Amino acid sequence: MESKETKLDDTQQVTTKSPSGFSIIWREIVRDKIALVSLILLVLITGFVYGISLFLNQEEIVTVDLFAIHEPPGEDFLLGTDYGGRDIFGQLIIGTRNSLSIGILVTLMTGVIGVLYGLVSGYFGGTIDNIMMRIVDFFLILPFLMVVIVFVAIVPKYSVLSFSLIMTTFLWMGIARLIRSKALQEKELDYAQASKTLGSSNLKIMLTQVLPNLSSLIIVTMTLNLAANIGLESGLSFLGFGFPESTPSLGTLLSYARNPQTLEYRWWIWVPAAILILVLMLSVNNVGQALKRATDARQRRG
Amino acid sequence: MWKFIVRRLFITLPQVLLLSVLIFLMAQMMPGDALSGLIDPNIDPAAIEKQRETLGLNNPWYIQYTDWITGALQGDLGQSFRYKMPVTELVEQRLINTFWLSVATLIITYIIAIPLGITSGRYNDSWADQLITGYTYIGFATPLFIFALVMLWVFGYQLGWFPTSGSVAPGLTPGSFDYVLSKIQHLLLPAISMALITTVNTVQYLRSEIIDTKQKDFIITARAKGASESRVYNRHILRNSLLPIAAFFGFEITGLIGGTVFVENIFGYPGMGDLFIQSILLRDYSVVTTVVLLFGIASILGALISDIILSLVDPRIRIK
Numbered sequence: 214m215e216s217k218e219t220k221l222d223d224t225q226q227v228t229t230k231s232p233s234g235f236s237i238i239w240r241e242i243v244r245d246k247i248a249l250v251s252l253i254l255l256v257l258i259t260g261f262v263y264g265i266s267l268f269l270n271q272e273e274i275v276t277v278d279l280f281a282i283h284e285p286p287g288e289d290f291l292l293g294t295d296y297g298g299r300d301i302f303g304q305l306i307i308g309t310r311n312s313l314s315i316g317i318l319v320t321l322m323t324g325v326i327g328v329l330y331g332l333v334s335g336y337f338g339g340t341i342d343n344i345m346m347r348i349v350d351f352f353l354i355l356p357f358l359m360v361v362i363v364f365v366a367i368v369p370k371y372s373v374l375s376f377s378l379i380m381t382t383f384l385w386m387g388i389a390r391l392i393r394s395k396a397l398q399e400k401e402l403d404y405a406q407a408s409k410t411l412g413s414s415n416l417k418i419m420l421t422q423v424l425p426n427l428s429s430l431i432i433v434t435m436t437l438n439l440a441a442n443i444g445l446e447s448g449l450s451f452l453g454f455g456f457p458e459s460t461p462s463l464g465t466l467l468s469y470a471r472n473p474q475t476l477e478y479r480w481w482i483w484v485p486a487a488i489l490i491l492v493l494m495l496s497v498n499n500v501g502q503a504l505k506r507a508t509d510a511r512q513r514r515g
Numbered sequence: 516m517w518k519f520i521v522r523r524l525f526i527t528l529p530q531v532l533l534l535s536v537l538i539f540l541m542a543q544m545m546p547g548d549a550l551s552g553l554i555d556p557n558i559d560p561a562a563i564e565k566q567r568e569t570l571g572l573n574n575p576w577y578i579q580y581t582d583w584i585t586g587a588l589q590g591d592l593g594q595s596f597r598y599k600m601p602v603t604e605l606v607e608q609r610l611i612n613t614f615w616l617s618v619a620t621l622i623i624t625y626i627i628a629i630p631l632g633i634t635s636g637r638y639n640d641s642w643a644d645q646l647i648t649g650y651t652y653i654g655f656a657t658p659l660f661i662f663a664l665v666m667l668w669v670f671g672y673q674l675g676w677f678p679t680s681g682s683v684a685p686g687l688t689p690g691s692f693d694y695v696l697s698k699i700q701h702l703l704l705p706a707i708s709m710a711l712i713t714t715v716n717t718v719q720y721l722r723s724e725i726i727d728t729k730q731k732d733f734i735i736t737a738r739a740k741g742a743s744e745s746r747v748y749n750r751h752i753l754r755n756s757l758l759p760i761a762a763f764f765g766f767e768i769t770g771l772i773g774g775t776v777f778v779e780n781i782f783g784y785p786g787m788g789d790l791f792i793q794s795i796l797l798r799d800y801s802v803v804t805t806v807v808l809l810f811g812i813a814s815i816l817g818a819l820i821s822d823i824i825l826s827l828v829d830p831r832i833r834i835k
Contacts, residue, residue, distance in 0.1 A: 351533055354818060356810040358773040359791060360541075363803060366795050367545050444658040451660050452780060452792060470664050471781065473679065477672045487661045494656040502652075 241507035248503035251496035258493065262309045269303050286481050295469055295482050305485055308461040313493070315377055315456075316443040322381040323442075324435045327388030328424070334389070335396025336419050346393070349386045357383050358449075365454040373460060380445065388434050395430060399423045429508040436501035440494045447490050463490050519826050527819050534811045535587075539580050542804045587808070593801035597794070602805045606790070610809070612682050613779070613786035616709075617771050619702050623710035624767065628717035628760075635718070636725025636756070637748060647718065654715035659708075660777040666708040667781060677704040680783025705782040709774045713767070717760060724756040731755075758828040765821025769814040 242248045294300055334345040364379045365371065399405060400423065408418050449455035450464025466486035470476045475483065586592070592602040635647040671679040678684070682701050687694040728734065729752060737751050776788035783789070787806055794802035 351530065354530055354769075354811070354815050355534070355537075356769075356772050356807060356814055358776055359807050359810055362776075362791075362795060363541055363545075363807060366798075367541070440656065448658055448660050448777065452776070453796075467661065467664065470668075473672070476664065476668055483664070487664065490661060491657060494658065495653065498652070498656045 238504060238507045242500070242503050245499075245503050245506075248499045251499035254492060255496045255500065258309070258489075258496075259313065262306055262313065265306050266310045269306060285479075295466075301466070301482055301485070304461040304466055305463075305489065308463045308466055308486065309489055309493070311373075311456060311460055312443055312446055312450075312463045312490075315373065315380075315446050315462075316439050319377050319380045319384065319442045319446070320435050320439045322377065323385040323438065324388060324431065326381065327385040328392050328427075328431055330385065331389040331392025331394075332396050332419050332424065332427075335393035336400050336415065336423065338397065338400075342393070342397075346390075349389055352383065352386045355383065361449065362452070362454045365449070371457065373456065376455065380442070380449075384438075384442070384445075388431075388438065391430070391434060392427060395427050396423055399426055429504075433501060433504045433508055436497060436504055440497035440501065443490070443497070444494055516826070520823055523819060523822050523826075527815060530815050531812060534815065535584055535808065536580065538804050538808050538811065539583055540576075541807075542800055543576060543579075545798075545800045545803075592805045595794075595799055595802050597797045597799040597802070602801050605802065606787070606805055606809070609785060609787050609790045612784065613775055613788065615698070616702055616706060616775060616779070616784065616786055617768070619706035620709045620713070620771060620774070621764075621767060623706055624714040624717065627710060627714045628721060629757075631714075632718045632721025632760075633725065633748075633753070636722040636729075637752075639722070639726050644722075647722075651715045651719050654712055655719075657712060659712045659774055660781060662712055663705070663708040663778050663781045666704060670704055671782075677701075682785050701784070705778045705784055708782075709771070709778050713770055713774060717763065717767075720763070721756060721760055724759055725752055728752045728755045759825075762821055762825040762828055764824060765817040765819065768817035768820070772810045772814055 242252055295304070330345065330349075334342045361379055361383055364382075365376065368375050368379065396419075400418075405418055405423060408422055413422075446455055447462060447464030447467065450462040451468045453468060455464050456462040463486045467483050467490075469479075470483035590603055592606075594600070595602050595605050598605055631647050631650075635644040638644055667679060670676050678701050682698065683694065684697040684701075687697055734747060734751055737747050742751070772788075775786060776791060778784065779786045779789040780792055787810065790802065791806040791810075794800070794806065
């Protein structure tokens with residue numbers, strides 16, 4: 214082990230080519246044992262959940278079975294059943310899949326909107342920037358949770374899609390502000406100015422020159438946002454304003470614990486979901502933190 | 516200084532105005548109106564229509580908005596159709612409950628944050644620092660509602676140290692010593708649960724602030740002049756690092772708003788967040804709009820307070 218380490222260092226000194234972005238990220242994650250474990254856990258959970266859910270029938274799992282209400286874990290039901298006699302294990306798998314999917318969907322949508330918005334605002338600057346940022350400021354002062362809940366309650370024909378759209382509407386500002394401040398710096402740099410002098414269109418500079426330079430920042434922010442979004446979704450579902458009950462989510466399982474009886478005596482209903490959310494959020498956060506260090510040479514460990 | 520505050524106030528007014536317009540439009544989108552809850556369904560539709568006309572429900576939205584906002588400014592926020600009482604009366608007691616919960620949470624937040632932040636900043640990379648950083652990592656990733664549930668399970672049900680719902684034990688006379696004691700007892704568990712999670716940001720911030728300040732030139736100067744280590748820390752470093760924390764005070768208020776919705780719901784604490792969820796479920800919309808309006812104004816004021824404290828502390832941001 215020791216000799217291998219020194220060998221690695223030697224080769225690093227010999228090579229003159231700077232390491233690529235991905236190899237830096239990889240080295241950072243391998244060096245940070247917690248992040249490595251998190252990444253492995255994350256891959257395992259995601260693979261397991263999406264894999265198993267292919268063999269599970271959501272309709273069948275959410276069907277009420279009055280003969281099997283509140284069964285404790287046993288042979289028939291691996292993790293027992295809830296108040297409707299529905300299998301907790303199946304709900305857990307499908308719920309994790311749903312929570313992950315919506316987390317990823319919302320993160321991608323807020324990412325696209327936020328990045329484009331921030332890019333335009335920061336790149337053009339001046340009055341455009343001023344107006345666009347005032348709009349962001351206004352969204353930021355809204356009491357997020359309450360506004361989302363109100364919209365969830367009043368939207369007619371509520372569905373998973375409208376839920377993710379509502380979440381996106383009130384979540385894109387953070388990344389927009391971040392990208393805007395970076396774009397503001399980036400456009401003053403020589404490469405952007407030179408490109409402008411050569412006659413490149415604003416669109417080309419923004420999308421093909423400034424944007425790639427912000428990619429690492431975007432990846433880091435979106436990873437950290439993913440963790441936050443999974444938490445938000447499960448929180449809203451917990452309160453009863455997320456997924457409809459026919460679509461299980463980790464938050465729905467936890468919401469059964471609002472019944473004191475369930476909280477006190479039927480741990481199998483809510484404890485697995487709680488642990489799963491914690492593990493998911495911790496892992497995504499840890500990977501995100503490792504990515505963050507990888508993008509900042511001063512903080513790197515590897 | 517005053518110039519900045521006045522300017523900052525000028526931004527606040529349109530914010531409140533916009534917020535009220537948005538909330539009003541949201542209320543308009545809500546199915547049904549004040550009448551569909553008030554009126555006996557057997558009444559002739561023509562009579563209802565007439566009533567609508569006299570109540571001004573057929574006016575264009577901007578006239579209705581002006582009516583609503585002037586009413587709100589005079590303290591008339593409409594009737595709760597569910598509780599059959601003016602919203603202002605309904606909200607009053609809840610508001611007081613939430614206020615005390617927030618105060619308790621803030622106090623506990625700082626009681627935890629300041630010693631932990633100082634320890635981990637001063638002795639950074641020691642085992643104590645690693646322990647505290649580990650806590651902040653976990654706290655950062657833990658959703659408040661899960662933590663609150665676990666706290667309720669452990670301390671409310673398993674150990675039975677705290678009451679599991681309500682804001683005061685029944686049958687006590689308001690104002691008596693027992694009454695206050697019971698209030699505090701009901702408040703403690705929700706406040707601790709919320710504080711343990713929200714304090715994490717402040718701890719992290721204080722830690723990095725102290726580590727930053729430690730390396731500044733004036734600290735080296737202070738040491739060179741022979742100031743004792745405790746003097747260096749208590750007077751030079753701490754003062755400089757605590758000021759930005761003070762500025763975050765306003766944002767803490769904004770953060771508390773989301774927290775109270777979860778915590779009050781879980782601990783059955785009759786505050787504004789609990790009222791909000793219940794009114795939404797009961798479709799009691801005049802209450803919903805009032806709660807959202809009040810919380811929105813609270814978060815605008817929170818941002819205002821933060822900016823003003825920040826400008827007192829750090830003159831550089833006053834310029835713009």
